[in-house]
Amino acid sequence: MFPRLIALFLLTSLTLGAQDESYRIAVDVKGYEEDFLTLGYYLMDKQYIVDTAYRSDAGTYVFEGDSAALNPGIYLVVLSPDNNYFQFLIGTDGDQDFALSTDVNQLNQVKAEGSTENERFYDYLDFLAARQEEGANLQARLADTTLAPALAAQARQEMQELDARVKAHQEEVVTKYPEAFVSAIIRSNQPIIPPDYPEITDEEARRTRQWRWMQQHYFDGLDLSDPRLVRTPFLFQRVDYFINTLQVKHPDTLAAAIDEVLSRVDPQSEAFKFFVVHYTNEAASSNIVGMDGLYVHMVDNYYRNDRAYWADEEQLRKMIETADRLKPLLIGRKAPDLQMVTRAGNDTTLYGVDSDYTVLYFWRYDCPACKKSTPYMKDFYEKYKDRGVTIFSVCTKGVEEMGECWDYVDEQGTGDWVQVVDPYQRFYRDYDIKSTPAIFLLDKDKNIISKRIGAEQLDEVMDNLLNRSAATSSGQ
Incomplete structure (x- = not known):
């Protein structure tokens, strides 16, 4: 689904939007004796610090804030000095007073008290961990070149059954808890598998048809309007794959793909701001010939018409001037006479x-x-x-x-x-x-x-x- 335990590559501070609420998250990490823990979160393709908790006399740590609740998303409790971490959820249900406990040597095993969202989340991760161990054992059997053909066939059959069990469990969770954050995570990470199209005998034509199907159905399970997904490690990756991998590298094609993404996002949301800023900057810094056309498109469609609610007047003026300077020289335009x-x-x-x-x-x-x-x-x-x-x-x-x-x-x-x-x-x-x-x-x-x-x-x-x-x- 996504990594449980990895090194933290980037942590920089960011102020959260103020809300008239609070949070209190008590953490107990058995075997951990450092002076502090760090609370981080994902925001699109980066990770940020939001809080620090210091060790109490009892050896526990408490993250708490009196003036602002945590925005929904996947958060990280980061351990010093190696930046190992475990994850937990903040949903939209106001469930922000709970306790988490784990072991410094088993950060993939976390228990939650007082948080239904996290209880379901950890139950699901525990299920996946057990199935991954079974899958690793089956892969090891299949990697054995001395394995008899009948036993290899049996191992492959068991792999198929294991895959079916995982899918069935995911469907059970989503059906039982359709509004839960863990269900949104499951839906958002379902693989996109196009039809085989066996009736198309030409291989190139078949692959083209599958590619077109992928483009049309890519967001079937991914709700870009869900505010919880902004602070996850997968949303940006999913969107960026749609834009920069599933599309032809042509400014008009990329512009249409970005417009498709943004049409699915609340125009006053963080996601809208992030995607507009990111792909405008990417177009501005691109070394691909003709990508200034994409920059002009972004300015004309998202900055010139007051949709960029975050931009100040000076920034807007400079961007519009740049777009107007570039526009007569876009590929396909008639060159100015000299x-x-x-x-x-x-x-x-x-x-x-x-x-x-x-x-x-x-x-x-x-x-x-x-x-x-x-x-x-x-x-x-x-x-x-x-x-x-x-x-x-x-x-x-x-x-x-x-x-x-x-x-x-x-x-x-x-x-x-x-x-x-x-x-x-x-x-x-x-x-x-x-x-x-x-x-x-x-x-x-x-x-x-x-x-x-x-x-x-x-x-x-x-x-x-x-x-x-x-x-x-x-x-x-």
């Missing part, structure tokens, strides 16, 4: 280039990264210049340094590219140029196909484009 000047002093434009593909290349003669890119660009041009590719090469220097630009062109032998400069430096605004080199790949109509890629990647990108074009032309 009014430029050639070496001969003639006016020219980006849109004046008649070519199947245009590589828009921003560079400086004194840029070390540009100097490393130049050989790749030259090799690329030699390979593709007769296949409908033009390089529109923009030296980003101002009027006073144009001469050095042309000297570099002569030195490198790149005069057969379309070499231009912009005396007014308007491209910095139009193309959001922060550093060089910067490369945009445009189609015949000057739509942005790819951008912010390295010169060494151009060859592979262009090969893929030409291969797809050839396949489309041949009707494949």
